[in-house]
Amino acid sequence: MTEFKPQQLDKKWQQAWTSAKAFEVDVDPSRQKFYCLEMFAYPSGYAHVGHVRNYIIGDIMARTKRMRGYNVLHPFGWDAFGLPAENAAIKSGTHPETSTLDNIAHMKGQLQRLGISYAWDREIATCQPEYYKFNQWIFLRMFERGLAYRRRSTVNWCPVDETVLANEQVIDGACWRCGTTVVARELEQWFFRITAYADELLKGLETLTAWPEKVVVMQRNWIGRSEGARIKFPVAGGGDPIEIFTTRIDTIYGATFVLLAPEHPMVDRFAVESPDSKAFRDKVAKFRALDRESRLTGAIEKEGFDTGRKAINPFTREDVPIWIANFVLAEYGTGAIMAVPAHDERDFEFARKYDLPIRIVVQAGPDTPSAESMTEATTNYGRMVNSGEWNGQEAPAVITKMIADAEKRGIGMGEVQYRLKDWGISRQRYWGTPIPVIYCDRDGVVAVPDKDLPVELPKVTTLTGRGDSPLAQVPEFVNVKCPKCGGPARRETDTMDTFVDSSWYFLRFADPHNKELPFDPVPAAYWMPVDFYSGGVEHAILHLLYSRFVTRVLRDVGLVNFDEPFKRLLTQGMVLKNGAVMSKSKGNVVDPDDMREKYGADALRLYVMFVAPPEKEVEWSDAGLEGSFRFLVRVWRIVDHWCETIGGEGMPACSDDCTGAERSLRRKTHDTIRRVTTDIEERMHLNTGVSSLMELVNELYAFSDTTEHGAPTRGEPPVGRVERQQTIAVLKEAIDALVVMISPFAPHMAEELWQMLGHPEALTKTSWPSYDPAVAKADEVVVPVQVNGKVRARVTAPADASEDQMRELALADASIRNHTTGRTIVKVVVAKGPLVSVVVR
């Protein structure tokens, strides 16, 4: 009897794997590859069980696929740039690089102690010049293609902290740090033209059949494609016409006024031309401020005012008033809309408030409400009325015709609008990738030549969090010679959004040490795309959309030969403690190191997989962890009990000469192989995979009870011995399979047991057991028999019984006869399952 000492086994086998380089891999075109990836980590300093759940999920997949014969790439890295490290530096004075590298070292240790099977030779950290050099390289390729460009844009600005805030850092319109109301500020910003790929990103979603539907829908909505028309409304009194965007040109005869966003360029002209331009301007200014706040805080009362000007509806040729409204968005469409109060809820609300005319032009139902009596807009498609020559036609068919008509008359055109906007990547921050651009008075915006990459981040020692970009305060960094003319020039001092770093790191893993290119196309073509990607659903849009975009850009650059980087996606649920997400500030963190010290890495791994399916949120339970530990001890004990008798090489294989109990154990073994394999590989239901293994263990205990020495008990258990060769063979088959299949979950224990069973080769080199359907097939089946939908009896039938045989057996059963005598049998259904259903009257 040997004792299960998980802490010792953890160390022993982790060292063995490292020195054997068990998880390092190379390109091997003769073998099928499998790229298993978990979203890399922000090095916050410690990983709690919520984080490591994701890594364990990936590790189950990686370890299983390895034993299933695949050449498995399973790398890990660090999303090492970012605000928290910089903010910590402002507070504590520790340089972000120091704290980041310390954090990485600690977290790496945590993951290694959990036995996650990473190819650590491929580890990357985005804050290393060797990595971010290629952020810059990719930026330059995008710059060359016009996909990286500069323009003024409005940002969130905190006037007290004197810095730009990301949208997520604005809480109810105020700065998250000091509570000051955020103001809009115009800044020159770099953008990536993701909108150029909008249609492609949308279409590509259709190919992502192994992604959660939810994520696909979120991306689709985020891209927000809508087809419509751009229509010109001439302004009475001359000048440029107002262009509006609409998806409902079929309602244009009901457009009784036009609305402009407060930021619309024409507003300033109207203000100048207004009789009281000061009052006009004041009202606009109020709206502009209000509008910004409304978008940050949510809903706000619709307000507007009449400009006093008129536009001409190009279809009705009527004069319609032009108003300015706070709910019209400047950044969507043309920043101007035609208002159709009868058929748009928002326009209806606005028209009622300001007593503007309402005209019904679509008859959606049999009732015809009057404009005066209607209480809400009717937004459905329907038959057109009050629409001149178009009367009687119906949307959506008529929409194409009307757009064609508008095009013919030169007053408009069909147009597609997206909700998706270009990706602003400038950050007025220190801890990120410098944007590789130089500004020269003579040559303007000049790209840093490839040979000068990387533009290294200088070591700034005093970070205050105030003022503009910290890099602007480093003269040695800022002042350079223009690469074109050699004259004095200035470097760009903004850094890149860290989402740039994470939008291609999965490609770098294919070739992580390349000094010339982000990666060589050949290994990338072998390893990519990622076959299995898991991570938090919070990245459903940003990271995953950016990655899909950058992958396509690199395809157009010629580095990759596919469109979609992630074949299968799993969004794992969070681990809660006391009903809340774990966080340092809440003090409800479960530290994997504590759990591991108490129960060992395997029990923790097993518990986290057993408690619920990976997608689901779970509540942490110490008792549950204890239960998983007990199960491992139970496995240990039964294997230990038998290993002397069944272990070693050259043992006989199972034959057909089985007793009933042996048959039944073999059946269970093979059925378990089938279930566990599909649970892991196909369904990713790791919890039911574990429960199948538990059933097999229960069966092994029961089987052991039938042998002369009984099941193992604590104290002085007898070593399990049997004489019969077939019993030994059947036990060996079951126990070997059990140990291999439990190894993804409990790799340290499994390796030790495998060794105790006398196998000379490490488990990491072993093949997954194969499933024999003939063995798993039962000799006889229990057939439930229903009478009028209720199970009244169970009859035993041969496994290959015909429908007729089953029907006869069912009707002959005594208790079924009790339910059928004196009644008429209307129908007997024999269903697959099998199951017999009798209908009586």
Next chain:
RNA sequence: GCGAAAGUGGCGGAAUUGGCAGACGCGCCGGACUUAGGAUCCGGUAGCCGAAAGGCUAUGGGGGUUCGAGUCCCCCCUUUCGCACCA
């Protein structure tokens, strides 16, 4: 407000294609072993009626389709998540 997902024992959860509801685990109850048991092994455990055999009721609520519904359809309730004036 709109959209999506979910709701199953005391608890976490199973039920793969419309076919035996509650696998597996936690907890609880009992037995064995024991000086002892908070260890281990074995057994029981949805609720109600019944001595038992057996029966009845049960997958948020109400209807429906079907020989048969946790699963499909309609209405309602609750929870969670996403979007939130995108014209």
